[in-house]
Amino acid sequence: MNNQLVAPILPHNEPEPVVSDHWLDELADGLTEHGWMSQDVAVRLGAELLAGLRNEVHILDRTEALRRAGVGRGAGLQRDRSVRRDKIAWLQGITPVQAELFGFFESVRLGLNQRLFLGLKRFEAHYATYHEGDFYRRHVDSFQGRASRVVSLVLYLNEGWEEADGGALQVYNRENEDEVCGSVLPEEGRMALFMSEEIPHEVLPANRTRYSIACWFRCDEVPLPL
Ligand SMILES: O=C(O)CCC(=O)C(=O)O
């Protein structure tokens, strides 16, 4: 056998691992320096997984399995349509695509803990749909001092999203919440990552149905109110 033909194939044709140390370093640096970042992770996650997730949320949407989202939890839960209008369904991690995605979330959790010592104990994730005209006004994902939700990750599932489709995630300056410091279009395979307590953000009204998965890394062992 000719070794020269075999050897070069290995490093170059290997698919990039879904989660590499280098990539986790990038996430940790982004969170440390700016408190937030966005990234395209379509290649990392793979077209098949994204298509599978998109298919699930489309089915949930069609069958009306999604419920109107609220603000707060437990006795404090409010379904105030002037604040948010999305509909959600929690992921259980049971279907093959959800199990694969949970593997990815778990790698991110461990990677961030190793680098930032955040003490992230677990994560929770839901599908969300924003129909035409739906929005989520400026908010933070966790109240200061409660430290239940520590890091937020949103993964988008919309092919061919354009500026005119609206629905951008608008990110505000953590020091001055009236200053916009970034805007993320919810294109398929794009991910936004931010510190839950620190970064005010908003979903602008969508002009077509907008699908996503929102995941929160939490530092409590058991679900407590936000
Ligand atoms: O979908 C997004 O871009 C953000 C959603 C959000 O802010 C939330 O669910 O708390």
Ligand SMILES: [Fe+2]
């Ligand atoms: Fe949020």
